Amino acid sequence: MVSPSDSDPAADALPDYRRQSPAVAARFAALRQRPVVLEIDRLGRQFAGEHGPVTALRDISLQIHRREFVCVIGPSGCGKSTFIRLLAGLDTPTSGRVLLDGKPVTGPGPDRGMVFQGYTLFPWLSVTRNVMFGLEMQGKAATEAERDALQWIDLVGLRKFAHAYPHQLSGGMKQRVAIARALAASPRILLMDEPFGALDAQTRAQMQAHLLEIWRNVDVTIFFITHDLDEAILLADRILVLKANPGEVQELIEVPVPRPRRLDQLTTPEFLATRRRLDELIHPKVAAHVASERLPIVRLTQLGDDVE
Amino acid sequence: MSRWFSIRQDLTPGRHRLLGVFAFLLPLAVWSLFSYVPWLWHPMVRVTDPAGVSWIKPGQILPREDFAKLVEKQAALAAPLPTGAPANPLYFPPPHAVGRALYTAFTTEPVLKGDKWLHEAIFSSIGTIFWGFTLACLVGVPLGIFCGASPAVARLTEPFVDFIRYMPAPAFGALMVAIFGIHVAPKIGIIFIGVFFPLVLVVATTVRRADVSLVEAAQTLGAKRRALVLRVLVPASLPDLYNDLRLLLGSAWTYLIVAEVVGVSSGISFFINQQAKYRNFDNVYAAIVIIGAIGFTTDQALAWIGQRLFAWKNPRPSRLRRFFGRLTGSTASPAPVASA
Known part of the structure; x- marks a missing residue:
């Protein structure tokens, strides 16, 4: 992780991450006018631990508007996965509640599609049959479901692989099928739990571009969990930063980077400013911490035989 | 040798087949050894010539010690000696007898x-x-x-x-x-x-x-x-x-x-x-x-x-499937590989 360090003179010249250009400010104003799709109301989750209850999440509130792209980041162990499972209805909160279009969430359902890090494609079904699954669950006839599924497969650019089985696909392709499968069930919100975490850097960049493209063209709200700070800035309208033990909201950042987003925005001042803020939040005083934790290694090479 | 018995390494198809055949041939070889090599085990004697001993018949099988005692007794009487060949107990038939029985039993x-x-x-x-x-x-x-x-x-x-x-x-x-x-x-x-x-x-x-x-x-x-x-x-x-x-x-x-x-x-x-x-x-x-x-x-x-x-459970396509895949030119044959 290369972060703009304090000694970097360019870093000091960065604008405030809260300053938005008129276009970006107008976009956020318009966004706030849209109806709320998902309302998270003082959500909390405790687990029974060995030494009494452990609070994984505490008092999280957030309103997500229609067609908004929200990213959640936080250090490991901040309850990101618990959070998204609560939204999906795969776990039950111990306090607070989740409302989808004003109706409380009581269990998993097709109105909240989910894309998991581990792909979770059905290995015994072809790509088409995987994408058809949600449609068939809605009671669509096979021919109609297949026609719809093929459109979604087209959308993620996998027409050639419609009859392939998951084990014949690369990781990125599997995740595209998983996205198509989730979208085919026409969810109100798409929940994505570190979907690109297992992919190599190049594929991940491609998938981020694909996802933005899909989001632009499909009426869907996206809730995206990641531990990759650049990914969060590149994708999100707003970034929810959690802190660990217990998982609580640290800050809700409106990303000042203008849309449409492209990979070359990674070096714009707005991007770097946001990035520096996230670094401060996620890795506070990282330099001092690393310096204090030198490994107790003795020299095992000859003097002068240095590599750096 | 080390290649044959390396730990958790897949065998080549040829060796796989060969060893599978040996799995049957080795027990058969041991069985044959004990059946056909006269000095291996053979605790009984099959009488070939009773030589006038009334209570034994040609082909009868009796324990080696009993037969030895009988021969001793006959020798003491200066009578003609019965002869016999080493044999296995009746419950241990040789492979060829069982092989024949596989047919004759029907x-x-x-x-x-x-x-x-x-x-x-x-x-x-x-x-x-x-x-x-x-x-x-x-x-x-x-x-x-x-x-x-x-x-x-x-x-x-x-x-x-x-x-x-x-x-x-x-x-x-x-x-x-x-x-x-x-x-x-x-x-x-x-x-x-x-x-x-x-x-x-x-x-x-x-x-x-x-x-x-x-x-x-x-x-x-x-x-x-x-x-x-x-x-x-x-x-x-x-x-x-x-x-x-x-x-x-x-x-x-x-x-x-x-x-x-x-x-x-x-x-x-x-x-x-x-x-x-x-x-x-x-x-x-x-x-x-x-x-x-x-x-x-x-x-x-x-x-x-x-x-x-x-x-779908064993992604390695079988040779049969690959063969038919080539014949029909279907996409199922080699796994399509693509990035992203």
Whole structure:
């Protein structure tokens, strides 16, 4: 992780991450006018631990508007996965509640599609049959479901692989099928739990571009969990930063980077400013911490035989 | 040598086949050695010339010590000495005798009128196995799937099933006869008991091993209970279930032999017992070998079919599939590789 360090003179010249250009400010104003799709109301989750209850999440509130792209980041162990499972209805909160279009969430359902890090494609079904699954669950006839599924497969650019089985696909392709499968069930919100975490850097960049493209063209709200700070800035309208033990909201950042987003925005001042803020939040005083934790290694090479 | 016996490294196909053949040839070689090399074991003597001793006949087999004593006695009387050749006990026939019996056992008429020919006995045994196993599967597989799918059903069922599983199935023999009479029904009952209870537990365990994240994914796609079981859990665990049933079919053969002596003895066990009574041990071996051959070929056939049924479970395409893939030019042949 290369972060703009304090000694970097360019870093000091960065604008405030809260300053938005008129276009970006107008976009956020318009966004706030849209109806709320998902309302998270003082959500909390405790687990029974060995030494009494452990609070994984505490008092999280957030309103997500229609067609908004929200990213959640936080250090490991901040309850990101618990959070998204609560939204999906795969776990039950111990306090607070989740409302989808004003109706409380009581269990998993097709109105909240989910894309998991581990792909979770059905290995015994072809790509088409995987994408058809949600449609068939809605009671669509096979021919109609297949026609719809093929459109979604087209959308993620996998027409050639419609009859392939998951084990014949690369990781990125599997995740595209998983996205198509989730979208085919026409969810109100798409929940994505570190979907690109297992992919190599190049594929991940491609998938981020694909996802933005899909989001632009499909009426869907996206809730995206990641531990990759650049990914969060590149994708999100707003970034929810959690802190660990217990998982609580640290800050809700409106990303000042203008849309449409492209990979070359990674070096714009707005991007770097946001990035520096996230670094401060996620890795506070990282330099001092690393310096204090030198490994107790003795020299095992000859003097002068240095590599750096 | 090190390449042959390296740890956890796949064998080349040639060696795989070769070693498989050796697996059968080596025991056969040991058997042949003890059968045909006269100074290996051979604890008996087969009389070739009684030389006037009234109580032995040519071809009779007696222990070496007894024969030696007899020769000593005759020598003391200065009488002509009986001669004999080293032989193995009757219960240890040489490979060629068993090989011959594999054919002749089918052609020898039953000793008693009304007894069954060997092929009839075999068919009767296969029928017993088939019905016992099928009935156990029809009830046990669904129950096992429910146990694997629902912890409540599992808790309600498995402790008791586990308890009965420890009761040996043959122990129910007398009970089965009392309930079902003396013919084929109690035999099917014993096989059912022997297969059913382990089957429920094994199927439940296999279904429980299915990836829970697939169930969760299906839930977020709108699948409810029925679809979760029938469209996710069952297909996800089907290849392993299939292998479970293969293993249990093997254990069904074990129960068969006990089951067949319950009530009116029948089938291949009756044939074996009858032939043993008349000391036709080559026929006994032949019958045992036939049971093994039937079991082994069924299992191999089922394994072969399974590999083709559940191709998604073993991504390496079989040579047969690749061959047909090339013929038809279908996309299924080599896995399409692509980035992203």
